[in-house]
Amino acid sequence: MNAAASLSPLLNGGSAESFPPAAVTPHAVGTPSSVWRLRADSWDFLAYTVKQLLTAAEKGNSVTGLLSESFRLLNILDAIEPYFASPGRGLMADLRSSLTIEDFRVAGEVIDAARRALAHTAAGSTELPSTSEHRDAAAQPVAVAEPRRRFEVLVIDDMTEADQESLKADLLGRRRNDDEFIYNVNIVPSFEDALIAVLLNPEIQACVIRPGFASTTRQRLGHDLRGFLDSFAGSSPDPVHPVQRILRLAGKLSELRPELDLYLIAGVAIEKVAGSLTRHFRRIFAREDGLEIHLSLLRGIAGRYDTPFFTALQHYSKRPAGVFHALPISRGGSVLNSRWITDMADFYGLNLLLAETSATSGGLDSLLDPHGAIRDAQNLAARAFGAQKTYFVTNGTSTANKIVHQSIVAPGDVVLVDRNCHKSHHYALMLAGARVAYLDAYPLDKHSFYGAVPLRSIKQTLLDYRRAGRLHEVKMITLTNCTFDGIVYDVERVMAECLAIKPDLVFLWDEAWFAFAGFHPLYRRRTAMAASRKLEQDFEQQRYARQHAEQALILHDPETGEPAPDGVWLNTRLIPDPTIARLRVYATQSTHKTLTSLRQGSMIHVYDQDFSRHNQDAFREAYMTHTSTSPNYQILASLDVGRRQAELEGYELVQRQADLAISIAQTVARHPLLRKYFRVLTTQDLIPDEYRQTGHSFPLRDGISAMNDAWKSDEFVVDPCRLTLDIGRTGIDGDTFKHLHLMDRFGIQVNKTSRNSVLLMTNIGTSRSAVAYLIEVLVKLAETFEEGTTNLNPADQEAGQARVKALTSDPPPLPDFSHFAAPYRSGAQTPDGDIRAAYFDTYKSEAVFHLTPYELARRVSAGEEIISAGFVTPYPPGFPVLVPGQVITEATLSFMSALDTREIHGYNHQHGYRVIAATGCIRQTC
Template structure:
């Protein structure tokens, strides 16, 4: 790997001094070793290089001037970077003791030759380069460097087969030879086995377990959906009771189907914006669970009277993360195994802001005693860390109360794992873990948090400026977040936009959902139970309020999202009046600046009442303005009362009739039929029906649709009517098919 050496001291590169002349010779000698040299005499420049130069392989630092700041910055960015303290003829005296822990030695510029010093630095940089490579990625690189013939699968044999046709050659040239040479068979012994967890692969999983705080980690290369199915398949047996977060991913339902479990759902809060909130702590207590089970149809014939497993989504799609230690304590009183589906929260362990908010925080120290449950955490590593798509991890921390036999867990793993995994995916998991190791994790996550907060504050300040400008309408987009925060150090309350960046990026108290706070709109919350993750930013459009629901006037988010897409900006999730954007490790100031600019331009187009054809060509009806379309769509959303209906659907859950497993048996034996909405009342659904947003299942397999005038049917009628009126804004609904006229059809168990 090509690397950079930073020279940071008081000497200017063009200075006329013996020390500067020797440094120039030293820089030339280091370049002859293949190292790129960055020489700066200003502390601010040195700090900028440390922040931005990921390929820094070593540093020569002076102590006078800003040396202390520079060395401190290195410790917060890099793990064991080779640092040499440079001086003219003798080492600095009276250095703080911590400096000796950072530096690798001294460089006395006027005592040794430039060639000798350069060789010493190059050797240290080479050792550092080898040290930072994680186990599997290092083994894969070494294997690829041997240039051996392939006599095993895959049949493209390192890409050679692609070279035998024009289309194959195009594929080869597009992806490059290195990717194809590292696409290897599971039979390559030097890399170990992803099924038996041996060799470099096993070492990489053990390294990831150390980094993520797990007792054991499994690399899952079929996505977090597969990781969820593995846990559910292993943790619960047929006809046992499972406590399931209603705000669950459909892969949890797949696990229930495979295992034959009997789900009892835990109901999360919802607010007026249509966002899914947390399950209140009161509903997780042993007493609340007993009451929930007492009159549930699945309890009487369950294999055991007590739940065997509980699963909670953490963090939610919208960025709400629990105090997992408290949740494990509460649910552990009812279930011996607790599963946190952390598909969107793989980075939780690596920043102090999320202390106690991630699954592997539940350990012997945080929750001592015999009641601690065995904890599973499943993570889509690729979603918000740096890994290839479908690359996920399963972390486990067992407890004596529910002993875990890893050989038996691996038998379940084998039922879902591929015998032909893509090794670059495994390498990306290995690298993603290594990137979070040591100070790098807090540094990288801290950057994402800070940029998200800067965007949040910029949006609020801009909205304030627009309100003060009497020359234009005073509306603008908002951000779902506290209006003000309290500095825990002083007790002083501050407007969010004026709060110190360090305060907002380091103090979780600024983001916790205080009971009764109007900004979040959720009821029945305990203090500290839930926190909003700052990197998941929900932009609010005029038209809905977190406490009051849909308002008289508004601008639908789907129209804003269509405009943003024309500007090359694709958001993660779209609600009726909300847009979710994610501030991942790859975010930049320029990136979020373009988003703000696009939002301002949308406002200008709306205020000017520009023709829709000019703002969004080939979108919506012709001969109408952008403002008129927004008005039509918002009025339809308001008059249909969709928010209240959806709230009823998720508050009073449908009646369970069959288990998901029983529905699946009906499905594969052709004992289901597709039913139009007008005939759906009081039928048993064979499918999971999910509307995004909020992404919570409104109907699970085996549940009754209820009466024709009930909340579920009323909501589906209203939703179908909206989609038929505005087909270009049709709802993202899973589990319901549409015919040519836009009517819904849903699979039901035959009567």
């Protein structure tokens, strides 16, 4: 079977689990995200099989079965390797030839060379042997270490094999020993092959387009990949005009992986096309500009590799200095000369101490007034995350949220807030003096946590304010994307429909757990920055304006101009007026949670068309208010390095973390003992039917096309990297399972639990070994549970069954936000309340006292109105169940009594709840 034939089953279903050699078939990969595992495993299994072939041949045993298996593995690799520059087509041809003539010794040498080349590529540490040298390279270790980072360049052009070799020789021949980076070149013939290559091969960092590329691939594609390409690129990828073909390819490549550097080699009339193409390409070249192409490739990668502040800090640490200033630890002074704490230097290392300094000591930039390296680092981060501006924050996203709220919200402004957002938002709104209108997410009562806020509920709230004549008071909406449990909004749709009702609404998207999402083509569309850019582009299109004008005739009475009834607005997918809608969007991200950064490293991304006119000064003051004058420079440097990593290998790492999560879910579902006690909740468990148009339980498991469909059309989707493990059938509650079984016994660290679930998350640092260890631990636990149930006496068995029933039966329903007490509300028509007034009322002690849970429940049941005096926040997940000024209800108390979380902020385990009784309220209106 040749490569063209073998690509057909390559992406046609199944998975790339770790499998024994005999189980490997061409059907073993379902999505591009798992190609990395299939590729590595296939090379390993092929090496094993060829080694067995050599042994069998030497002993005179039959090689028929082993040889058949070798060709099957080679067919898989023949389908994958054309999209990678290394090991290369020549080596693959040599390998097939040696197997065909049954020269297994040479086949083994070729495989050894290929595997070393793959290892060097992954490590970026060794120059690759050329195809003609691979046998010599296989016979002896590679002698010359190559410290330079390396990458691959994809050339798109339909050219003869001779022309391909000539082009490669020209570019690679220009490499010099003093080049900062090295690259290999791969050439594909068509538009579709280019898209496949950048999907499958994360080592590609630059694309060179030549006008002679074909439209469609010659490969036979599987159903999944074919479906994705048709959906993503459309069925007619061949516009007649050459410039349009080039622009279309460039646009699609940028849409898949915007971090790639794009270059164009124009055949003729380069001066005429340059003006219309410059926006899409870093540079445009004539065919004879080989040296300029080479230098541009290196300069492009250097631009993303640059870390201005990290580099400046490194240089600073190497300079001699005399410290006559604060910070005794600077330059290691108080540590290295100590007789008692030198172990601190041993543990942390000398560089940490050398790099400690103060912004006022000179030599480095200031976070509060950046004009040098920090400014440059923030600008690079804005480019990487698709923002207009980016600001570094060194004390976490809690502070980032406070900065944004204070910069936007003035006392009395109404803010719509997901009640389940992180507690930092609630405290920020209290400090800002906002009137808070809480939005309720849909509940998942069975598992004791919430989903996300339905768009219909958001629209209804805005329409309620319009009907009450208070829409002008609504300033901002704050939502969490994605939620702790992995529920992701359709950000573009939410913003578009809200702006159709209130064109100047400001959005704050808390993306604390979603910083990685901007570096994957399917995730990216549901991030705040990508959705903002997409809407801005739509607003500039005449087509969009026409669609709005047509819809306006439906949404307003043609005679009076009055809005149609709310039901019409709620049942219509609203299109904002592009002439008056303003995109004012902020995203806060915990870089340290899902990308590489030291603890508390966060970023604020801004896409605000009115920032310079309406918010720049207020933002600066808010930033000054909440940012330390002594920021940790190590955190800032790690943010700079984390951005570099995200741009250069973020796509690869996000692909891997999603694929590893799916492999965990599949293993739990397939293992007979694991599935007896555990179950990974599916999209269908976590998102009710009314919020899904597609029906896939695990969209990524079902293929990239299925995930693409779901993430394009469903109101909510689930991040495949979040796995909610249902443990109810173990009879152990989530908090006990987390601490006693996972953490204390096996060192498995997890964050969030509910009464009957544990949240497992993969991240860009998750390895296959870590996944294997997790599965091993779950199997051991399941074996323990199995042994325990068989050895129990009848009474203990009955007690165990009762515990299982309690965790798997319906618990008390999750409480919606009740309401604010009358003294803190604006009126009966709208739900907002003044939590700052309630908060500071409690400073007068005569109005505040404690009630035990029993006494509080008794009074509430008797009909007495009891008002919460503060925030009551189970942690994790970190959102308040009660806020100042909220009326406490029986539903809230029932929920609190069922919680298994040990840490509850704002609740005194000795004295109970802090409350304000309505009769004891100190405000005149009580």
